[in-house]
Amino acid sequence: MSSSASVIRTDGLTKKFGRVTAVDAVGLDVREGDVYGFLGANGSGKTTTVRMLLGLVLATSGSIEVLGEPMPASGRDVLTRVGALVEGPAAYPHLSGRANLALLDSAGPDGPRRTRDRRIEESLERVGLAQVDRRPVRAYSLGMRQRLGLAGALLRRPRLLVLDEPTNGLDPQGINEIRRLLLELNREGTTVFLSSHLLGEIEQLCTRVGVLDGGRLVLQDEMDALRGPTGRTEVRTPDPARAREVLASITDVDVEPADDGLLVRGLDPADLNDRLVSAGVRVSGLAPERRRLEDVVLAATTSGTDRFGREGERP
Known part of the structure; x- marks a missing residue:
């Protein structure tokens, strides 16, 4: 991914409204083929940044390149x-969806009538509106x-597809449908820039993440790098008490309870599995524990994740 061409690049992008700095020296790097998650709490400057990218708001300073x-x-x-879909869709309410799209298409220079x-x-x-578009x-x-x-x-x-809170107002089924659609479009070659305050939405969809906090970009990296291994191994077992008993006698091994078993630090996964199985402990799964995006964001921001939404929440 690092060798891919930039689709969005900003340098020192800043927007001030009077004495208030809404966006402060932001340097975005969105690459060809990304599903880029632009994450920030409500009021962090996400929408202002998106509007500058699209030329809807002029920057106070800094530069922007798109495509x-x-x-x-x-x-x-x-x-x-x-x-682009920014700050909710605009439409003529007395016209059908089809008629609105026809007007939108005719407004552009590359929409041949044929x-x-x-x-x-x-x-x-x-988008699942083929059967209702005439109302x-x-x-x-x-x-x-x-x-x-x-x-x-x-x-x-x-x-390039630039979306600001695209799942707003959708029920869980609709959210899943839009997620599948965005991933399908990305597989077909569309780069997706997704602005959201929902941690779960970004974590499930995105390959690269930028985090905005108080108008400043405090984090930007590949999702795999952000959610790297913690050094502990997740052990799934139906007999966690017996597993803890076996591991308690091993020097320099730390064990903590987890939802489906244990979290173990200090043993190689293969060695860990051998010791448990040899002692008669049933092991249904072993995997490296990975950092949660929520924990990474909490460590990088001053607002804390209480201002970020999770599934079904709108702070």
């Missing part, structure tokens, strides 16, 4: 290759409006 071109100077060309109907149909199908948008639920906004972002089959 290798400077923004907002090259916005007219760049944005034809970018799909392919418009097919692309609209494909976009509605992908007026004012009759849509919040989740359906989110799906329509995502359909609009997909109309031009973008190289």
Whole structure:
């Protein structure tokens, strides 16, 4: 991934509103093929940053490149290759979803009329609105409006997809459907930039993560690196008491209880397994314990994870 071309790059990106610094010298590095999670508590500056990337808000200082071109100077060309959903979908409430997408498509320079109907149909199908798109948008639920906004972002089959809280208002089934869709689009070659305050959403979807705290980028790395091994081994066993008894006599071995068994430090996993099995302890699984994204974020931020949401929560 490190050799991939940059799709979004910022240097010293700063936005001030009067005396308030909303975004402070942010240096993003989003690479071709990433599912990049832009994580931050509500009010951390995520949406302001996204709006600057798309040329909707002018930066106070710093530079932005999107798809290798400077923004907002090259916005007219760049944005034809970018799909975006920011701060909720906009739509004409008296028109159907299909009619809204037709208007949205005709507003762009690369939406030939001969392919418009097919692309609209494909976009509605992908977000699960093919059967309900003829009703007026004012009759849509919040989740359906989110799906329509995502359909609009997909109309031009973008190289880059920029999404701000895309699962807002969706039920658990809808959230899972959107997750599957984003991963499918990524496999097809679309780079995804996903802004969210939901730790679980970022942890399940993303290959690379940036964490914003109080307007500053405090963390940016590959997900695998952030969730690296802790040095302990997770032991799954139906007989944790017997396993602890066996391990208690071994010098320099630390054992802690876990939900499905034990966490063990100080023994190689193969040696650990041999000792337990030889003592008659049933072992159903052994795996290196990995750091939780929540713990990594908590260590890097001053706001703490109490301001970050988990599944089903909206702080």
